[in-house]
Amino acid sequence: MSNLAIGYAGLGVLLFLVLLRMPLGLALGGVSFIGIWVMISERSAMGIIASTPYNFAASWSLSSIPMFLLMGFLCHACGLTTGLFRLARHALGWLPGGLGVATIGGAGLFSAVSGSSVACAAAMGRITVPEMMRAGYNPGFAGSIVAVGGTIGSMIPPSIVMIIYGIFAQVSISQLFIAGLLPGLLTALMFALVIMLRVRLNPALAPQDVGVDKRPTLFPVLLETWPMLVLIVCILGGIFGGFFTATQAGAVGAALTLIIAVARGALTWRRLASALQDTLETTASIFLIAVGATLFTRFLALSGVPAHLAQVAIDFSSEPLVFVIGVSLIFLILGMFLEPIGIMLLTLPLLLPIFQMYDINLIWMGILIVKYLEISLVTPPVGLNLYVVKSMMGNRVGIEGIIRNTGWFLVAELVTLALLISFPAIALYLPSLISR
16 A cells, blocks of 8 residues: 555545544544554654654744733633723724624724634623623624624734644744734624624614714723733734744733733732633643644655645646635635634645645735634534624524524625635735835
8 A cells, every 4th residue: 555545544534533523633643643653664653753742842933822822811811801892882882783893893902912713702702792682782693793703813913823824834923913914904894894784774683872972082991991902002013013023922912911910900819720721721722733733744744645636736727716716615614514723734734735836825825714714613513603602692592593693794704705815915915014
């Protein structure tokens, strides 16, 4: 049996294990270990599985993941993000569906201090769902707004998904962060337009937010939120201004968050312990999958599968755009059944060599992949954000009510994706300015 045949057999076994719902990290690592054993030897397989986890986990760039996670969990546990929604509400509440638009705005601001979409949805849901319910919003509509608003956390920096992609694709994480700004703002704008359009068509979905003055006074709200705004400016300004790297920004952000929480009297031992526990659990989960993906990359490289697939893709079509559209369909289908980071780490070992063969800009492709993963978070039947929001709303709405209202936003996401594919400059313009 040739190495290429072993590689394809391993890929088939991996997909079978994924369908059986085996943890992805174990499935990736197990298939890789056995595949290398069969292709080379038991000693080689043992050597690779002994050295790869350490070499991967010791990467300096990876240290930013637990730091950014800690920053987000501290903000959430200490209630530091509540003022961000109030700020967005005062600025945007006068619009049709003002509370919903403010939820999107608040999610965008929270995304700048948390790299996790699920954490963003959970945090904004606890703050905004009660407000929308009191205002008489349709429960399914309110739930869908929070679910899609949370997805912005993957695109607006800092983003855990971008860090992992940057490490695997060996591209600048800072460049990825910069590239995500305009697509993130475009996504938020599209969501806001969907909310306003739906409310115009059906005012019963969202009564006007009468609690907000037509010409809101922002000063009192700014007094409450200025520490978080300073934190956002320090992190993004520090990265884009070259004062520290994206990796160092994680530690800077976590330290500043800790200082803000202590200064405001919001930090308790219980909240600190909760944030640390959430950080450890999430970091361990991400690292387990990532180590498995690294082993799988090694296995596929030894088998020759990526090079073979790259040649097949080029023989099929020499047009990179055709390939990108095909990749879009693959990601959208996988997003219906797998969790986002798992999708990315499952496919990157196969796709990265083909991207390079087509000479596709890896920064642009990274933004497209983040967009695919955003969509997967609200795509049934396994859209994580849908279930996060449903768990917070209890019996006030069924999951089918949230899913039904999410359809409008999915259309907006597909339009945004089409714009990003048609006009790469949306993602690449800002990085080009910084690199000059």
